[in-house]
Every structure is written in structure tokens, then in C-alpha cells.
Amino acid sequence: MIRDILKNAIKEAILNLSLETDDIHLEHPSDFAYGDYSTNIAMSLAKQTGRNTKDLAREIVNKILEKKIKEIEKVEIAGGGFINFYLSREFFTQNIKEILKSGEKWGSGNFLKNQKTIIEYTDPNPFKEFHIGHLMSNTIGESISRIIEFSGAEVKRANYQGDVGLHVAKAIWALQRSQHRGSTSVLTRSEVLGNAYAEGVLAYERDEKAKKEIKEINKKIYDKSDDKINLLYENGRKISLERFEEIYKKLETKFDYYFFESETGPLGKELAEKNTGKVFEKSDGAIIFRGKKVGLHTRVFVNSEGLPTYEAKDLALAKIKSERYDYEKSIVITASEQKEYYKVILEAMKQIYPELAKKTKHISHGMLRLPSGKMSSRSGVVITGESLINEVKTRILDKMKNSALADKESVAEQIAVGAIKYSILKQSAGKDIVFDFEKSLSFEGDSGPYLQYASARASSVLERARRQDIKSDIKKATTDTIELEKLLYRFPEIVKRASDEFEPHYITTYSTELAGAFNSFYAMEKIVEESEKAPYKIALTEAFKITIKNGLWLLGIKAPENM
């Protein structure tokens, strides 16, 4: 990477001046007028050594220039002592060549080489709706998966689903009642399950008798002692899971492993019981972890009914995952409301499976909230993932009504999913998103369709070049370097950063900037023309298309050829 070349040159220059530094800060100036890269090294060294900043900067620059690095056009000192690097025409041309050669691999790296990584995300619960919060987790998880995969890691995608627990009992309780009421279509639609869950929640909170019954059902689900319940349970579980699969398909996500709470439960309970007295303690009939001792919360792992809670199950999950796949790194992605919770899990894990705890990393994303407040499947205030996708798709189809595209349906769906994913991935992952349909989902400006449109446009230009039989060529590069070229070479380092920080939004921001640069280029220049400049402009277009397509792939967004 060009960045490393510059860093090394700076490092060497500093060593030659008998100075030392371990941290070379190199950044892209916000304004192209300040060059392509900039370092503040002279300012920080001047402070340490008590020397004059500009003198020191001059000496460093001279040392660097002595090396005659072909990628560097000129080096200037500006501002309070910044050293600004301007890359050479030769560098930009060679970069286009490299992009065309690398194709799908352009931007990929090897810094996580073969690191065995298991990454858990989405985690919807059977018997509950797949709502837009799950959409958010899935979008972020899938993007992070692709980013680290692109950085060389071996990635296994995992989905952990709560198929047992009180929430299931609540839904089953309501289903039983509606059966009594004579409803026959109970289990044909998954919405029914969502409604049943909401009904069960309400009853659990307001009706002591119902609460007792639900707890009883919960036990029976665990020990499978009641045939009628077993039947309702199996059917409901199956319908939920099938429904989830349909959504994963639309979202272009595919899991390698599925884990269920029904399988983590027994081990979780066993672990809690086995370690009672050491890691856990008994309190009011429950087995708890005294997180308070280390500044965390105290949490229940096995309740007084003798059933494992989510805590114990999550602990067991780490172990079960490692048995299924011998990972070097385990990433768990959840909403930020589980942040404190997960700290407790990690603390307990540290004491029981220290080697697994070391490998585990919890990443939390913000919460998707509605303008009216927190979304909650408990109260039935939810927007399902599917209804959102369909709603957006309808609007896009309306926009496309005059289009002659053959595969309108599938393109519209790609655009709908792209728009939704973009709106989730455009901001840093930790922050909440207030989801307002009109404001959050845009088809213009900063948006998924903006990127897809730029990509489709490039495709159309390239198609025209093919028809006119004008081949791309980098030999006759234009003399002045345009913004598009000044952005293209940055792609690999953007990917690296996104990978290091598990932050897809760097890719989103960069891709948008890049698409903007291409759109300007497109507006200013006729690309396919009878001119000796055409081959290079076509090469640029091709390089752009490769980059935006790879960028979109990292976001989990498809790049349609036409739209």
C-alpha cells in the first residue's frame, strides 16, 4: 500500500536524523489542495526535542526527497509545520492498472490471514416477530463478516435463536387459548405468533393465574412432557424458522451455524450448578453471579424454578461454538441494550473458560427506535423486517413504472434492500437510529440507490464502449489528475480501517464520496468518444465500477447492471 511506502520513508528520514518516534501519523488532508497525504510528525518531534518546527520539517523533507521515490511528485511544508505529500501522475496511472488487474480482489487484504472467526448476529427468536431491530443486527453483522473476510479471515456466520424460554411459553399460552376459542388457522401465519406473544406478555404481567400457567408451560417445554404443547411448540418453531429463512434470502445472508437455546440450556444449567460455590452462589433459590463484586451487575443464571436463564445459556453457547468450530476469535453482535449484560457474561466466562473469554469480543450496535419511542415486540409496537422491505419495494416499483427493465421485480428488491441497508450502515455502528420512514429512507443523495445508480451508469458507459469497440487503456492518461483518481487508490486502506475497527460506515462514507466523484466526472466529460483520451477515461470508469461494486459487496448491497 502507498501508505506504507510513505510511512517507511518518513521513518527512515527520522532515523537518519538520529531522532526517534514510534507513531507516525499520516492522514488525508480534508482539502486536495494540501496534497494527498499529510503528516504532523515535525510538529510533535519539534515539541519533544525543543527544536524549531519548520527547520525540522525541512530536514525531514530533504531526507525524503533524497530517496527519489517514484510515487511522490512533491513534498511541501505548510500551515504550522505539516508535511504534505503529492503523489505522482505515474502513481495514479499505475493504480488504475492495479485495480483493473485485481478486479474482485481489489481492496482485499491479508492482515487477518486465515484467522478462524465465528461471528454471531441477527438472533431472532422463534415465536416472535423478525422486526427491524433484527434487520439492523443482520445488516451490520453481515457487513462486518464480509469486511473481515475480505481482510483474509476465515469467517463462519452463526445465528443464535431463542427457541425456549419464557417468551415461548407466553406465546404458547395464548395459542392454547385461541385454540379453545375455536380458531383453526392458528399456526398458518407467523403474524399469529407475534400476536400470541403480545397477548401472552400482557397476561403474564396483569393476570396472576395466567402467570402461573405460563410458568407451568415453560417447564413443560423444557421437559417435553405434554404432547399437546409439544405439537404447538414444534409447529410454531418450524413456521418461525422457515419465515426467517425467507428474509435471510432477501438480505443475502447465509448462516453456517445455527444455535438454539434448547441446546445451550442443559449445558448452561450444568455449568452453573457445577460452579456454584466457586463462581456462582445460591441466593433465594436461584443460582446467581455476583457481578457487583467487580463493579458489574449481579445476575441470575438459573432461576428458582431450576431453569437456566439467558445468562447460563450464553455461557454454554461459547463452549458449544468452540466444539463446533475451533475458533481463534468469536464475535458476538447485539444491540447496545445488552452491553452491560454481556460484560457480566464475559466476566463469568473468564472464570470458567478463560481461554474462550480471551477470544470473545462483544460488539454492540445502536438501537433502532421509532419516533414514538422504543420499539417493543412485548407491547406489539413493531415494524417487521418483511413489511419494511415490501413497503420500500412498492415505492421503488412506483418510481420504475415507466421503466422497460425485464427483471423489474428483482431489481426493485435489490434497490429496496440497498436503501435499507445503507440507512443502517451510514453511521457509526454504536449509535441509535431514530427510524422515521420518510427521513431515514432516501432514494436520492446519500443513499443506497445513489451508489447503485452510479454503478449502473458506469455499466452502461462500459457497455456502450464495448459496442463501439473502444478498449480501455492506461497509456494515454490525462495530464491533470482528477478527484476520482485521488479517491480510488484509497479503497484498500479504507477497508483496512473498517476491518480494524469493525466499522462498516467507513466504507459507506467512502463509497458515497467516490460515487459523487464519478458522477461529477460523468457530467463534465464525455467518456465514450472518438478521441485518443477515450481509452483512459474508459479505464477509469472500469476502475470505478470495480471499486464501487466491491464496496457495495462489503456493505451487503447488490449492484444491479441496470436500474
Next chain:
RNA sequence: GCCCCUGUAGUUCAACGGAUAGAACAGGAGACUUCUAAUCUCCCGAUAGAGGUUCGAUUCCUCUCGGGGGCACCA
């Protein structure tokens, strides 16, 4: 009450301790006989408040004021 996160144009978001705080939407003015106008080109407009550290603070520290989340048998 205790702990964690957060506060940037009217709105939704950027900014790896750096240079004139970037975009998009909304608002105003332009650009399609020319490769896709879901586009492009201008204009208008912001760091919650008060201290501190630093050559330099949206970024780090302290306090105040807003918003959110979590704190024992839900997940």
C-alpha cells in the same frame, strides 16, 4: 439512586488531537436535441453551556443541562 452510552446546520449523518468543521435532505438559483436527471453546478446554514489540558480540542479531562440504555429470577 448507581453504572454505561450520547449531544455537530431546520432535519439525518461525517470528521483516525490538526489546516477554512464535510455531505445529504429541506429552502433558493441554474443544467437533459449529447454515454441512464435515482444525476450535476452554485447559494443559504452548525460543534448544548462553563471551565481545564495542548503549539492546536467537535475529539481528551471536570462540572452543569438535555436524550437513551442497564441495574436478580425476561431475552
